[in-house]
Amino acid sequence: MTHGPVIYDPTTLPVDDNVNAYTFCVDLDGSQWFLQKGKMIAFYGAIEFNGIGHGPLDNLVRSSFHSPLHASDWVVAQGKGKMLLADRAFDVNSFDLDEGNLTIRSGNLLAFQPSLRLKQSIVPGFVTLIGTGKFVAASNGEVVFMEPPIRVDPQALVGWADCPSPCHHYDHGYLRGFLGGVRGLTGLGGTSGEEHQFEFVGAGTVLLQSSEALLDERATGAVPRQDGVPGQAR
Amino acid sequence: MLAVDLTGDAVKAKNGSMVAYDGQMTFKKMTGGGEGLRGAVTRRLTGEQMAVMEVRGQGVCYFADRASDINLVRLHGDKLHVEASNLLCTDAALRTGTTFTGLRGASQGNGLFTTVVEGTGQAALMSEGPAVVLRVAPQFPLIVDPGAYIAHQGQLNQSFQSGVNFRTFIGEGSGEAFQIRFEGDGLVYVQPSERNTIGGNL
Numbered sequence: 001m002t003h004g005p006v007i008y009d010p011t012t013l014p015v016d017d018n019v020n021a022y023t024f025c026v027d028l029d030g031s032q033w034f035l036q037k038g039k040m041i042a043f044y045g046a047i048e049f050n051g052i053g054h055g056p057l058d059n060l061v062r063s064s065f066h067s068p069l070h071a072s073d074w075v076v077a078q079g080k081g082k083m084l085l086a087d088r089a090f091d092v093n094s095f096d097l098d099e100g101n102l103t104i105r106s107g108n109l110l111a112f113q114p115s116l117r118l119k120q121s122i123v124p125g126f127v128t129l130i131g132t133g134k135f136v137a138a139s140n141g142e143v144v145f146m147e148p149p150i151r152v153d154p155q156a157l158v159g160w161a162d163c164p165s166p167c168h169h170y171d172h173g174y175l176r177g178f179l180g181g182v183r184g185l186t187g188l189g190g191t192s193g194e195e196h197q198f199e200f201v202g203a204g205t206v207l208l209q210s211s212e213a214l215l216d217e218r219a220t221g222a223v224p225r226q227d228g229v230p231g232q233a234r
Numbered sequence: 235m236l237a238v239d240l241t242g243d244a245v246k247a248k249n250g251s252m253v254a255y256d257g258q259m260t261f262k263k264m265t266g267g268g269e270g271l272r273g274a275v276t277r278r279l280t281g282e283q284m285a286v287m288e289v290r291g292q293g294v295c296y297f298a299d300r301a302s303d304i305n306l307v308r309l310h311g312d313k314l315h316v317e318a319s320n321l322l323c324t325d326a327a328l329r330t331g332t333t334f335t336g337l338r339g340a341s342q343g344n345g346l347f348t349t350v351v352e353g354t355g356q357a358a359l360m361s362e363g364p365a366v367v368l369r370v371a372p373q374f375p376l377i378v379d380p381g382a383y384i385a386h387q388g389q390l391n392q393s394f395q396s397g398v399n400f401r402t403f404i405g406e407g408s409g410e411a412f413q414i415r416f417e418g419d420g421l422v423y424v425q426p427s428e429r430n431t432i433g434g435n436l
Binding site: 005006007008009010019020022023038039040041042043044047084086087088089092 | 303305306362363364365366367368369371374375376377378379381382421422424425426427428
């Protein structure tokens with residue numbers, strides 16, 4: 001090998017962009033970012049990390065964090081400097097939202113600007129970002145963007161933007177007679193493993209990862225027990 | 235995967251990391267990291283154990299370990315500090331040894347000691363995901379998460395800082411309770427992934 005690796009210092013690190021496919025650099029200039037706990041790998045400068053419950057952050061949390069169930073997984077970074085984010089050597093990418101909305105599996109979201117508002121999705125295990133700003137998401141393999149109508153494998157789904165309508169889809173075999181039911185439930189007699197998909201219709205974009213390995217779900221806790229609220233523990 | 239061209243010379247590699255070779259090679263297990271009796275005893279005592287083999291021959295030898303990414307580091311008489319578990323291969327001309335790291339090692343769960351590689355030649359480091367190389371200069375100190383740290387070289391002072399406070403104990407920790415601060419002049423290698431560390435979730 002004749003040429004060495006690229007050596008970064010604070011002046012050559014990119015501003016709010018990827019350093020390589022697996023590492024993202026955030027430039028903090030007195031500003032704040034929300035990030036998932038423990039995803040910071042290194043930083044230059046003076047950056048402080050505080051839990052969501054930190055008193056002085058009250059106003060910020062009031063305006064951009066609306067997911068009490070995820071509060072213990074998130075921290076706010078503030079200060080001046082450059083910070084590197086990464087997650088288990090998964091691909092990381094940043095996305096810009098412009099007065100838009102995006103729903104993403106809670107484990108895939110690494111960080112977001114406080115100009116976005118984080119809310120829990122009605123779909124359990126997913127969170128929704130609303131507003132304008134940048135966020136960073138991790139995926140196992142590159143992210144692919146698809147337009148609905150589309151049916152996707154549940155494990156490959158990362159999220160969706162601009163609200164297409166997500167629903168479950170079961171192949172006909174599940175419905176056909178008693179034996180079809182047994183086969184679907186137990187796998188006896190052979191299944192293709194692709195009998196169940198998520199179906200998206202409507203306008204928008206669906207984000208898929210190019211692998212079926214799921215990122216760890218972040219503990220989401222349970223939604224309030226209330227009639228009509230999906231996803232509660234029964 | 236790392237390909238090493240050998241023309242009668244030798245490299246030291248992690249035991250069992252050879253995946254293929256072309257030509258004539260001999261593999262010899264080196265007890266105690268190939269550092270002689272004193273080295274072996276030190277490694278045994280410090281727990282910074284390193285199973286190493288010497289590969290000598292003519293041809294190309296391929297090394298790999300658990301599909302880790304491999305980063306080459308060229309040393310010109312300076313010192314590289316690396317965790318034994320991240321060291322895949324070194325030129326036989328490089329000397330390896332063991333040194334005390336203090337609290338940084340403890341926070342990584344890798345023990346209190348680390349491996350030092352010094353001399354002139356190349357060393358191959360393993361990381362989960364390609365390592366990012368960060369320069370530390372007197373005007374740019376660097377703070378690193380212990381779980382993402384792999385290695386450093388140059389004249390660096392490291393200090394350990396802890397942000398553990400009462401919030402950590404009420405579930406309001408920052409997730410970054412333990413950090414290593416590097417000051418001085420040198421390079422730090424970090425991987426885009428965090429090992430599970432004792433303090434990782436605080």
